[in-house]
Amino acid sequence: MVIFASSLGTVFEWYDFYIYGTLAPILAAQSFSGVNPTAAFIFTLLAFAAGFAVRPFGALFFGRLGDIVGRKYTFIITMTLMGVGTFFIGLLPSYATAGIIAPVILICLRLAQGLALGGEYGGAAIYVCEHAPRNKRGLYTSWIQTTATLGLFMALLLVLGIRSSVGEPAFVGKPEVFWAAWRIPFLLSAVLLVVSIWIRLRLNESPVFQRMKAEGKGSKRPLSEAFGQWSNLKIAILALFGATAGEAVIWYGGQFYALFFLTQTLKVPGVNAQIMIAIALALGTPFFILFGWLSDKIGRKPIILAGFALGVVTYFPIFQGITHFANPKLEAALASAPVTVIADPSECSFQFNPVGTAKFTTSCDIAKSALVARSVNYENVETPKGTKASVKVGEQTIPTDTPNFAQVLGQAITSHGYPASANPADINYAMTVLLLTLLVIYVTLVYAPIAAWLVELFPTRIRYSGLSLPYHIGNGWFGGFLPATVFAIVAATGNIYSGLWYPIVVAAMSFVIGLIFLPETKDRDITRM
Secondary structure, three states: OHHHHHHHHHHHHHHHHHHHHHOHHHHHHHHOOOOOHHHHHHHHHHHHHHHHHOHHHHHHHHHHHHHHOOHHHHHHHHHHHHHHHHHHHOOOOOHHHHOOHHHHHHHHHHHHHHHHHHHHHHHHHHHHHHHOOHHHHHHHHHHHHHHHHHHHHHHHHHHHHHHHHHOHHHHHOOOOOOOOHHHHHHHOHHHHHHHHHHHHHOOOOOHHHHHHHHOOOOOOOHHHHHHHOHHHHHHHHHHHHHHHHHHHHHHHHHHHHHHHHHHHHOOOOHHHHHHHHHHHHHHHOHHHHHHHHHHHHHOHHHHHHHHHHHHHHHHHHHHHHHHHHHOHHHHHHHHHOOEEEEEOHHHOOOOOOOOOOOOOOOHHHHHHHHHHHOOOOEEEEEOOOOOOOEEEEOOEEEEOOOOOHHHHHHHHHHHOOOOOOOOHHHOOHHHHHHHHHHHHHHHHHHHOOHHHHHHHHOOHHHHHHHHHHHHHHHHHHHHOOHHHHHHHHHHHHOOOOHHHHHHHHHHHHHHHHHHHHOOOOOOOOOOOO
């Protein structure tokens, strides 16, 4: 009952969070229609990342609450806050009807969700681990680890089912018309919220926490104790850079970015991409339980480090393979028709803006955005300062001040073999799903044992605070900013694969730090105060 109730409630929270990510392109059109499509998509990713950015603050607030008041009531509060935020996204007005207030409300709701999620994971993981037998902590907490993937799986299936039943026009709707079927998954969260709260209210408090309170050994200042004492702060820092940062980029790279790569870079139709991701998740999810169980036998550390190493070594060939099997015409065009952006470097921005205030409107940015939107690789050539940017496609040079620049550029790109979208008939579904499943298995390697590892690193009196902050900095900042960071790197360099250097470098860092500095913990006594 403990595992079921904790896992079910957490599945619901992750479902809430992933619904936004799955529908990001639609929300971009609804809430950021006042800017160009590429910038709108970046801003939508940043609104998505805003929820992740505040997760560490939620971890501090709810972590302290969990160490003082208890695990059970803290994660009931976080779940309620999360569900309310999701429901109101379903009632969000569009930019066409409400103007700037629409994206402002959206970001505020994402911030509320991020704060809630900052307290949820730590509570659920600790609650299960403190109930588990000593030799089954990895197995028991691996069920909690499946919740993120199951939440995404549930979100994909629901979106796919509604999308298929009502049709694409009714699902997407028009920005100037309030009702569209994309709102249904957000509104349905109200039902899930009621069920999840009812289940969690029936739970008892963690026995380890009850014992600590009965013996009067709880911390009155858990934040000061966790992060004001070097012995505890050192553990948190090592857990961040040696475990959770690498876990986050492998997780978000293998699930979220894989979906973005299929739909935004390879232009695979949304329904086809979601079906392939859903199948990969279904095939890969049992490995959470396998690797959780295995971590009780051989340790947490070797399994997680293996996931880091595999990501570092194979990310480039896997994503290149996905291109080969999902959009072979694009692969052929990338090899045969190089494109050049000729521009003043001072006009070329790194198109990443966490606070969402910048507009990328220089001639260089316009040229690069247009090419990235069509998934075109390009070389950068410098021109004298003040020169307007232009794009060379084959022998044709197109200045950015050309009337209908985007249309003219699009025609030139198309004539050189770049497809506007992936042809479903050309997709090798079996091989694409196989590669996507491999990415999910990497996720299970790094994610299945990490809850038990983190719980075992910290003493009971500060466990909620100590665990939550490094976990949510790693996942909220290193992971949450991954899609926007990768997209911006691609726009800056002109190579659709160059953004993969971000997860590769972070995973390599975590491999080295984890290997050298973090201990194995599977045999530790977690009842120590």
